Amino acid sequence: MRRVAVVRFPGSNCDADTFRSAAIAGAEPYYVWHRETDLQGADAVMLPGGFSYGDYLRSGAIARFSPIMAAVQKFAREGGPVLGICNGFQILCEAGLLPGALMRNSRLSFVSRPVWLRVEQTDTAFTNQYSVGQVLKMPVAHGDGRFVADEATRRKLEAEGRVVVRYVNRDGGSPTEEINGSVNQIAGIVNDEGNVVGLMPHPDRASDPALGNTDGLGFFTSGVAGVVKER
Amino acid sequence: MTTFRLHVRVVPRAGLLDPQGQAVEHALSALGFQEASNVRIGKAIELEVKAANATDAKARARAMCDKLLANPVTEDYLVEVEA
Numbered sequence: 001m002r003r004v005a006v007v008r009f010p011g012s013n014c015d016a017d018t019f020r021s022a023a024i025a026g027a028e029p030y031y032v033w034h035r036e037t038d039l040q041g042a043d044a045v046m047l048p049g050g051f052s053y054g055d056y057l058r059s060g061a062i063a064r065f066s067p068i069m070a071a072v073q074k075f076a077r078e079g080g081p082v083l084g085i086c087n088g089f090q091i092l093c094e095a096g097l098l099p100g101a102l103m104r105n106s107r108l109s110f111v112s113r114p115v116w117l118r119v120e121q122t123d124t125a126f127t128n129q130y131s132v133g134q135v136l137k138m139p140v141a142h143g144d145g146r147f148v149a150d151e152a153t154r155r156k157l158e159a160e161g162r163v164v165v166r167y168v169n170r171d172g173g174s175p176t177e178e179i180n181g182s183v184n185q186i187a188g189i190v191n192d193e194g195n196v197v198g199l200m201p202h203p204d205r206a207s208d209p210a211l212g213n214t215d216g217l218g219f220f221t222s223g224v225a226g227v228v229k230e231r
Numbered sequence: 232m233t234t235f236r237l238h239v240r241v242v243p244r245a246g247l248l249d250p251q252g253q254a255v256e257h258a259l260s261a262l263g264f265q266e267a268s269n270v271r272i273g274k275a276i277e278l279e280v281k282a283a284n285a286t287d288a289k290a291r292a293r294a295m296c297d298k299l300l301a302n303p304v305t306e307d308y309l310v311e312v313e314a
Binding site for chain 1: 243247248250251254274299300302304305
């Protein structure tokens with residue numbers, strides 16, 4: 001059984017979904033309030049979606065300095081698996097645990113709809129139960145989801161196979177419409193070591209069979225399997 | 232120690248798409264202000280800083296920008312001390 005710490009910030013609103021998804025995957029999830037400083041023996045950490053601190057200043061900019069984040073930083077740097085979903089991804093970028101940043105959607109509107117994703121990298125702590133090229137259906141719900149990074153970082157991410165999931169069409173081909181303007185249709189990335197993953201779409205809203213879609217469950221079963229292969 | 236009033240401007244880095252700026256530029260054009268171009272939208276932050284002198288106050292504000300007020304990946308900033 002893997003102990004999964006689901007961190008709650010003021011303004012988190014996908015904490016229960018993430019908790020439930022982890023439980024369905026066979027983990028033993030528990031909540032950790034952002035004011036705490038100890039991860040209580042976590043095997044994996046998940047930063048859920050929402051609007052921490054009301055997205056004031058920039059999405060994730062203030063949450064990134066919450067007391068618990070020092071422990072999350074240490075955990076991640078020691079190789080512990082950390083998953084950031086939506087606002088959690090924004091927090092990981094602000095914290096410097098993942099490169100790049102998430103900016104306002106190119107069309108300015110909040111996008112809340114199902115999207116299709118192609119799995120590009122399976123040698124990560126959270127996608128090892130998928131296969132490369134697999135197409136997943138998952139909801140997105142964000143206003144600041146446009147992934148940007150400087151040219152050098154972008155090239156590095158692509159060259160090192162660190163794009164984890166990309167927005168595609170239903171059939172896995174290039175999308176005909178823009179979701180949020182992300183460079184190279186990047187929906188999720190992984191750090192150099194393969195243990196920190198962030199993505200804008202919501203696997204936590206696509207894990208419970210009661211919701212009619214379990215395409216996202218693999219993120220949680222991967223976390224439980226805890227298999228990080230050598231890349 | 233003197234209290235200095237500072238103005239911090241945070242703007243999206245040149246070259247990065249600024250959809251807000253584009254939308255406002257389009258609206259200005261529709262209102263007859265076709266002479267407006269290169270509209271960029273950022274944030275203006277005003278704050279007071281206690282420091283020995285204006286140079287120190289500015290240095291502290293720049294440190295605040297580096298740590299929190301601006302994102303080095305996407306934004307540039309400008310700090311001015313009110314005379």
